[in-house]
Structures are given as structure tokens and as C-alpha cells.
Amino acid sequence: MKAVSMNAHPLLVIGEPVEIRGAAPAESQAMVRFENISKTYPAYRGKPGVNALQGIDFAIARGSITGVIGRSGAGKSSLVRLINGLEKPSTGRVVVDSKDISALTGRDLRLAQRSIGMIFQHFNLLSSRTAANNIALPLEIAGWSKADIKGRVTELLNLVGIADKHDRYPSELSGGQKQRVGIARALATRPSVLLSDEATSALDPQTTRAILDLLANINRELGVTIVLITHEMSVVRQLAKEVVVLDAGHVVESGHVADIFTHPKHPITQSFLAEVTGDSLPVSLASRIVQEQGGHAVIRVQVRGAGAGDTLIARLARELGLDVSLLSARIDEIGGQHVGSLVLGIPLGDSCDEAAATRTLAWLSQYQFSAERLGYVA
């Protein structure tokens, strides 16, 4: 699928995404800024009130792709609905593209919403309209002329690579094609922010990859800031440069994807990472590990950082003179950094000498590898 370059957007800064580094970005660089947000849903008909979000204070850089990851109920949906003004914060303010969206109402809010596009898990296309007319809807709402709409819709269908589906109804399209229509519709009014609410959760892995590639292209070519709401680590891994980890209504970690996932601090972040790195052992290996000393000590080494694990086994074998065996390994790439784990078997020799294992652990910690002994296998 080939993205067609479009006219430069007057509101957008085209080029490399501006990165957050260390301190929060200056006002001009922030596309979305949450200022001390809390969101409480009042008690209603016997159901107790809910504190959906508390103490939310962070910024999303202009032109960035930021993932907001959390388990269900973490407050992701509330967060995204605050950005496009569908909900108001209980306290604090949300500034989008230098406008305080939380203070806008009525017509002013509707005007501001046109510069915020959104795509949905279940696509939310109108079944009564063709692909082209679905894309035209936000333009009709914004009061564009028929001729302008026609030109813009053709442009958008080309951009998302489904020009041939112009007259198809949603019921005649596949999931991936529907989401492409959804993306084209979200981009129709040339928004500066694109919100993606679990946009790939209903798609198969292959289609997910294609849609994420399309989003990456759109970010690159149009400079649109993308906010990805997701519970899937794979989405963040493939697309996001920045990540915000939400848990129980709080931001527990935020920053560069590579930094956060090479040094996860919060348990929830670690659990997301485990989905990618496979911290759980293969069943066949796990069942063989025992706690009584035996032939091999089993040591798990965490691999974090570019090229971190590349020569580990060879160096270990050479410098300590051990016949290290590799029992299990999984290494993936997140934000250009390697993350994963190796499970090594260290031979203890005939005398079941603990020294080899101890020396290995010392050697690993000397080179800043985090490692733990899981037990022994025969």
C-alpha cells in the first residue's frame, strides 16, 4: 500500500517528531497537555461513584506517536474522551493545540473538535453510507461544498489505499478496509491530532500490522500527532515512540518507549513487558526445574538495550571457561532497544560445585546484567 503525499497542512509542523526528553516539553511543543486532571463519575442509581482518573499531569509532544497503555478499567477511555471534549474533567484542564478544550462548550467545542480526529475499535461506520460518503460525513458537518468534499474524499481514499472501494458499503468491506475508511474519515478535516481508541483490537495480527504501518506513514507524511489508546503491548512496541502507562486512574510511568521498557519500574509495566519478553518459561522447561542441586544451575538473564545480549554467551563461555547451554530465549525489539531474557544452563560438574553458578552471577552483575537463579535441572 502506497501513501499518496498530500498538500502541506498549514497547522502542522512536518518533519521528524519532536521528542520529549527529560522535562515536559514547552507549551509550543505540546499538542496535548493534561494539567492536574481528575475525573470522577458521580454515584448514580445505587452504583457508587468512580474515580476514573487522578492527578494526571503530562504532555504529548507535537508530531509524536504516543501510546497510552493500561488494563481495562485503568482510565484509558476517560482519558481519550477528555482530549476530544466528549467529557469534561472534574478538576484541572486539558489543552489541545493551545486551546483549553475542557473550557469550551457548544459551537466553540464543535469547531475545536474538527481538529481532532478519532478512530474506533469497532470502526463506527454508518451502514447506510458508502465508504466515500462515510468519509464525507465530517466534511458535510463542517459545511464544506459538494465539489470540495468530492476532491477531498478521493484524496483520502488514495491516502489509505482503498480508492477502488469508493462505492462499497461497510457490510461489503473487510475489517481492515473498514478501519482504513475510519482513518480516512478521521483525517478528513485535516486534524492536528488523531486519537486511536483500540483501533486494531478487533483485527487479526496481519491486518493490525498493515493498519499500524499506515498510521506510521500518516504520522511521517502529514505530521499528525497520534495518540494510541491500547491494552496491547504489541501496538505500543510497533508504533509508539513515547508511552504513558496507566493503572487505576494514575499515570505510573511515562517517557520514551525504549527507556520505559528497558527499565520498567512499576509492576504493571513489568507485566506488559512480560507479554513481549515471555518471562514465563516454556512448560517443558519449567516442569524440569527443581530446587535440589543437580547437573546444571538455571539462570535467567534480562537483556535490555541495543545489542546487549549479542555476545553474552560467547563471552561467558570464554572468560569463565564454562560450557554454557541455552535453555530458552526470547528477545524482541522495542523502540530500537533489545528487550528479552535468556535462560542459561551452567554446568556444575561432577562434584555439583556451586562455585560455577556463583561465579557466573558475579560476572553478570559486573557487566550490569540483571540475573536470577531459578533452580537446577539434571
Place this chain on the structure above:
Amino acid sequence: MSPELINLIVQATFESLYMVGIAALLGTAFGLPLGVFLATSRKGELFAAPTVNRVLGIVVNATRSTPFIILVVAIIPFTRLIAGTSIGSTAAIVPLTIASAPFIARLVEAAIREVDGGLIETASSFGASPMQIVFKVLIPEALPGLLLALTLAVVSLLGYSAMVGAVGGGGLGDLGIRYGYQRFMPEMMLAVVVVLIALVQLVQSAGDYLARRVNRRLRQH
């Protein structure tokens, strides 16, 4: 059957179609907006007005639970006010409209509520006003259901119209009662019933056809 009798049937058929047609149009004119409002005015909805919603709901239920023949007689003064007379086909349109509007409103409400709430949120998210949501999302998406609702309303109106003979409204039902029953002419009764069955079939088939044509939800190829 003599030509005069056939003439009577033809005339009564036109009277029925006239009353039902106009009452269906007027009933839709009042019932459609009322139904859309009922479907969108509960707490937290597009035109949230829970109290008005509840009051209108009670009025609609009250009208619907009044037997039609009682409604016809009870509103005679109102009918006279609107139509200038309380007898004849034109006057009969008033109670027919009043009976059909709440019925249509409830059917419209049900059809509109069938529309996926996510679509309302979607349209809101790109800055649609509540009126734009009604005309660009809710009504087009509910159209198959709305057409079936209207079909049902027309069929019920044909039934109601048989009772307006009580106020000299004429029509097929009246003909059946006066000639078929009171003058002991079973062939007349039979003819009236056959015409009514044919009309209902025609209306229902036309409604089904239109609803199927506008329904894109299940269309596959």
C-alpha cells in the same frame, strides 16, 4: 353484484385510502419528531430532558390505551374545531391522526434506539451538532426500521378507519357494517373484506420492499 354496489365499493375504497393516506402523513409529521425526541431525551442523551420525556411518555401511553372508538367520540368538539365539522371522511382524519401519531412515535422511538450508540459518539467526536446527528446519523441509520414502522402504522390505520363509520366517516369498514351486516348482504361483507386484505397485502409488500432496499446492513455480494 350490481354495478351500483361495485360503485359503492370503489367509492368506499377511495374514502378509506383518502382518510388513511392523509392520517398517515399527518401522524408521521407529528409522530416522527415525537419518536425521535422520546428516543433521545432520557438522562445523559442527546436532548436530555428526563422530565419532559416522562410526561410525554405518559401522554403517549394514555392516548394509546384509549380504545379508538371512544377516542373518536370523546374528541368530537376538538374535531369540530379543527375540521369545521364532526362528520364525514375529512373530519375522521382528526381522530385517525391523533390515534396514529403516538403509535408511530413509539415505533420510531424503538427504531431510533436500535441505532448503535457508538455512532452518536462518533459524530459528536467530529463536532456534529445534535440536529446534525439526528438528520445525518440517526434517521438514515434507522431508515429500514422507520419504513417498517410506517408500514405497520398504515396497516393499523386501515383497521381503525373501519370504525369511523360511527361518525359518518364512510370508507370500507362502514360499507361492510351498513350493507353487509345491517342489510344482510354477505356478498358485500365478503367483497369489503377481500378489498381490505388486498390493500393490507399491497401496503405490507411495498413497505417490506422499500425497507429491504434501503437496508445496507446485511447486504453482501
